[in-house]
Structures are given as C-alpha cells and as structure tokens.
Amino acid sequence: MVITDDREIDRAPLQREAETELDEDDRLKPAFVRDVIDLAEAGEVEAARERVGRLHPADIADLFELVSDEDRPLLAHVLGDMLSPDVLAEMNEHVRERLIDLLAPEQVAEIASELDTDDAVAIIEDMEEDEQQAVLQAMEPEDRAAIEDALSYPEETAGRLMQREYVAVPEHVTVGDVIDRLREDIDLATDFWEIFIVDPMHRPVGTCQLSWILRAPRSVAISDAMKREQTLIPVDMDQEEVALRFQKYALISAAVVDKAGRLVGMITVDDVVHIIQEEAGEDILRLSGAGDGDINEPIAMTIRTRLSWLVVNLGTAMLAASVVGFFEGAIAKFALLAVLMPIVSGMGGNAGTQTLAVTVRAIATNQLTASNTLRMIFREFRIATVNGLSLGVLIGTGTSLIFGNPLLGAVIASAMLINNLVAGLAGILVPVTLDRFDVDPAVSSAVFVTTLTDIMGFFSFLGLAVLSGLTAMG
Known part of the structure; x- marks a missing residue:
C-alpha cells in the first residue's frame, strides 16, 4: 500500500x-x-x-x-x-x-x-x-x-559522538503504553528508529524497533516484543571502533553506556557514515604526510603540516644518499650503475607502498589481528618473492640485451629480488610493530618503509656490483 x-x-x-x-x-x-x-x-x-x-x-x-x-x-x-x-x-x-x-x-x-x-x-x-x-x-x-x-x-570517542536525546521505557509497560507516550510526550527526541528498554537501574536490557511496536497488539508487554540481544557501545570507545561495530553488525542505532552499564545516549548510523568517511580519508592522507588534506584548511596550517613531513623525508633521503657515497669509487669506475640504481630503489618503494596500504587498511578494519599476523607475513613474503622474481627477470633480460652485459643483468635482477623481499616484509612488519606499541601506523609507517627500500635498493645493487667484480670491468 x-x-x-x-x-x-x-x-x-x-x-x-x-x-x-x-x-x-x-x-x-x-x-x-x-x-x-x-x-x-x-x-x-x-x-x-x-x-x-x-x-x-x-x-x-x-x-x-x-x-x-x-x-x-x-x-x-x-x-x-x-x-x-x-x-x-x-x-x-x-x-x-x-x-x-x-x-x-x-x-x-x-x-x-x-x-x-x-x-x-x-x-x-x-x-x-x-x-x-x-x-x-x-x-x-x-x-x-x-x-x-x-x-x-x-x-573521537563515543561520548563525544553520541546523542543525549533518546527514548527509553521500563520493561514492565505494554506496547500500548509506549505508543501513548510517543504520541503525547512533546519532549521526546525528534529522530529515532528504535526505543531502548531499561531496568530499574537504567541499564539497557533490550531494544524494540518502531516497526515492531506499530504492528504489535497494544496489550503485549514490551518485554515480550523487544529483542534482548543488542550491541552496547562503551562511552569511552574510539569512534573508529564504533564504526566497525556498526559495519559488522549492520546497526541502525546503538545504545551508549557508562562504566556502570547505565544508558547515557545513543549513536545513529548517519553519524557513523561521517566517521567512516573521515577515518578512511584520514588514513590515506596520513600515509602521504598531507595532514587533514582539506582544501578549506588555512594555508599556514597546511604549509606547517606538509613541510614538517617533507623535512623528515629530506633527512631520510640524505641517509639513503650516504649509502650511495660508500660506493662512490665503484660508480666512478662503472657509470652505468648510477643510471640503473634508481630503478631498483624506486620499484622497491612502489612495492612497499602497495603492501603498506593493504596492511594499514587491514589493521584499521580489524582484519589483521594477533591471531593471523604470522600467516599474513608469510603471505606477503610469497607475494614479494614472485613479484621480485618476475621483475628481476624482466629488468635483467632487458639490461643484458640493451647494454650487452649479462653480468650487469644478473646483478640488477638479484638486487630487484632482494629489495622486493625487503619491501614486502617492511610493508607489513613496520605498521604491525607500530600498532603493537600503540603508535598510529598510518602516520609513521611510510617514512620507515621508504627509507628501508631506498637504503636496501642502493646497498643491494651497488654491493652486488662490487662483489661480482662488475666494477673491475669499467
């Protein structure tokens, strides 16, 4: 109808x-x-x-x-x-x-x-x-x-997020009593989808959707119409965890309780939609060091946030450059090393970023926990091995054909494999370790992963070139 x-x-x-x-x-x-x-x-x-x-x-x-x-x-x-x-x-x-x-x-x-x-x-x-x-x-x-x-x-806790306006009734009333109150009480919340049933201590014992109330006979006790299973949100729970609970249990609204278990508010799905959008964008922007990334943010604040991370990245770049300095003599003897080494470090950085993005998202959505961390590490190791071998064969073959030097091709292929393995492991181990120490992995992981892949890319390629005697051919 x-x-x-x-x-x-x-x-x-x-x-x-x-x-x-x-x-x-x-x-x-x-x-x-x-x-x-x-x-x-x-x-x-x-x-x-x-x-x-x-x-x-x-x-x-x-x-x-x-x-x-x-x-x-x-x-x-x-x-x-x-x-x-x-x-x-x-x-x-x-x-x-x-x-x-x-x-x-x-x-x-x-x-x-x-x-x-x-x-x-x-x-x-x-x-x-x-x-x-x-x-x-x-x-x-x-x-x-x-x-x-x-x-x-x-x-960013449930206490800040919750609405204090909600509808709660004692468990001894009937459906008819609830309907009469909803019609007569002008001070009730204006927007709600379910009511909460509470005990004499004002602790929630169940919920009842409005559709159930409208279809139930007036004489039915509300305790018989309500659903006793419910998801309660502690008042100090982080908003990201609140969003995960709404997503996991397909909630429209949920009761918020204090440390004594008393009902103090409710959270609705429209608020959670904003949280999901905010947290997802926040993690991506933190990985890049772009701060809030809001185009309406004051310019001075944006400059300060971005510049601070660029200064940090400048320091890590100088650290990677110092590794190259150790092989200055080898590069001088065989100039092709300077041409090819950015390929190894760059591909390692890309591989590390891929793994890092997947890992940070898995941590944020509770897909990666202590129970499956070891399995995920071996998974990324296998992926990194296959990708490293594939890229190594491609770059090694191409280098051998273009420069007519099979030894140079073998060196860059081996370095590509090594750096991809480092990138894959760093991409999962760094954020997992930071998370274990209660440090937000979205904020700091990218700096560590990029530094590791740059250093290992330069070190593996130049080190193998020296050990293989490639520089003596220059």
Whole structure:
C-alpha cells in the first residue's frame, strides 16, 4: 500500500526547481554559485535568498564551501536566518569555524540549542576556550549541562559522538503504553528508529524497533516484543571502533553506556557514515604526510603540516644518499650503475607502498589481528618473492640485451629480488610493530618503509656490483 501526502505533491515543483541548480553528480553548478554572489554584491538580497531558498541545507553548506573566504561574510549577511543550525551542522569544519567567528556568543548558543547534542558539540568543541565559555554561559542550563558533559569525554570517542536525546521505557509497560507516550510526550527526541528498554537501574536490557511496536497488539508487554540481544557501545570507545561495530553488525542505532552499564545516549548510523568517511580519508592522507588534506584548511596550517613531513623525508633521503657515497669509487669506475640504481630503489618503494596500504587498511578494519599476523607475513613474503622474481627477470633480460652485459643483468635482477623481499616484509612488519606499541601506523609507517627500500635498493645493487667484480670491468 502506498500512502500519498498532498504536502509532498505541493513540494514537487520546488524540488524540481532545486534540481536545476545541481549537475548530474548533485553538485552545485558554477553558474549558480556565481549568480548568487553577483546578486549579493549587487544588493539584490531577496533575489539571492529566493535562489538559495530552494536548496537543501547540505547544498547551502556546499555553497559556503565553494565561495571564497572574502565572499562568505557577505553571503552569511544576505542569507541571515537561512544560515540555520541544519546548514551549520552539514558544513566543513574549517568553513564553519570562520563563520562562527562572525557571530555573537548568544547567536551561537541559540543555534547550538536547536541541534542534537552531537551536532552542537561539533560546533562548539573547536572554539577557543574563552569563546567556548561565553557560548556555554549564554545557553539554557539544561542544554549547557549536556554540552559540558559531552566535552568532558576525549575527542573521537563515543561520548563525544553520541546523542543525549533518546527514548527509553521500563520493561514492565505494554506496547500500548509506549505508543501513548510517543504520541503525547512533546519532549521526546525528534529522530529515532528504535526505543531502548531499561531496568530499574537504567541499564539497557533490550531494544524494540518502531516497526515492531506499530504492528504489535497494544496489550503485549514490551518485554515480550523487544529483542534482548543488542550491541552496547562503551562511552569511552574510539569512534573508529564504533564504526566497525556498526559495519559488522549492520546497526541502525546503538545504545551508549557508562562504566556502570547505565544508558547515557545513543549513536545513529548517519553519524557513523561521517566517521567512516573521515577515518578512511584520514588514513590515506596520513600515509602521504598531507595532514587533514582539506582544501578549506588555512594555508599556514597546511604549509606547517606538509613541510614538517617533507623535512623528515629530506633527512631520510640524505641517509639513503650516504649509502650511495660508500660506493662512490665503484660508480666512478662503472657509470652505468648510477643510471640503473634508481630503478631498483624506486620499484622497491612502489612495492612497499602497495603492501603498506593493504596492511594499514587491514589493521584499521580489524582484519589483521594477533591471531593471523604470522600467516599474513608469510603471505606477503610469497607475494614479494614472485613479484621480485618476475621483475628481476624482466629488468635483467632487458639490461643484458640493451647494454650487452649479462653480468650487469644478473646483478640488477638479484638486487630487484632482494629489495622486493625487503619491501614486502617492511610493508607489513613496520605498521604491525607500530600498532603493537600503540603508535598510529598510518602516520609513521611510510617514512620507515621508504627509507628501508631506498637504503636496501642502493646497498643491494651497488654491493652486488662490487662483489661480482662488475666494477673491475669499467
């Protein structure tokens, strides 16, 4: 059965108009962005508001991210109350911080009060201490207490992420009692998919989806309709582990409990989607040393983050160059070594990066644990052996034919095999070791792996050239 709503039909033309502002990938068209800014600069406020008013809050947030820093204050002034809490909740954090700086503490407090706790915390947590306190003082006592409680938990934990607004009922009530409460209590959470059933100590003993409640007879006890098996999230659990639990158990929402097992909040899947996206992008960017990698991040912050890692890489490059210096005499006697040695180190670096990326992802998703680490090491060893032999045969044969020197071909083939083995083992051993010492493998692994493959690439190739007597032929 399909239930229609006249209000949805009335909104259809408006939705179609909004769709004309978006391209086939649901991105705002450049012409639309320019038109809005042109109207704002020309003082045609109503025309600008009319055009933007057709957009979804997430698209309005995108609009602020697409315009320049200089145009954002003007756009915020023109839109006024259209810069709603829902828009700020969807906005990039760097852009949001700049806009928040333009607002008075009372305005920020009013916006935060209209949001779910998790979204309000996301707005307030990055503010300077004095600004944060000013906003909290301007809030209603109940809202302020909820925000302060959330801020008391470490960043990127379930306590920061959870919503304090949830629906919980005692286990002795009936389905009819629950339905009546859902209809009559105006202070209930606005968005939820299931209710939590709690014991007298406010500890969750089960959950019940709204669809079950709607289809069950009113006289049925809620304890008979509920599902007792549930996934509970400790309040201090890292958000990445929270996301993994949602993914593993296909959760829509989950109860968050304190150390005593009492229900203190809930996490919903829409929050977890943001976590998955954030954590996946964060790991990739950390591997490259690019920091947050956000195009809206202040330039000074981006330069500082990237430059620090480039300085570290400069040091490791100098270390690898010192290995080459040991064989300066050999290179002088046989100049072809200088031409070919970057191939060995470069291919080793590529192989190490492949293994490293797979390993870091496996660690992040709990696919690689203490129980299967040894098996994975042997797996990567076999892969590295086959790849090293294959590349060695190719480069060795090519070198022999091009330069007419079979010994040179054998040397570079052997070095290629050795360096691929080192790359494969380093690509898994380095991140696993760092993880065992509670060091984020996504941050530091790339430096170690690249350094090892460069050093071993130069050392194996030049060392074998000397040992084989190849340099004496020069």
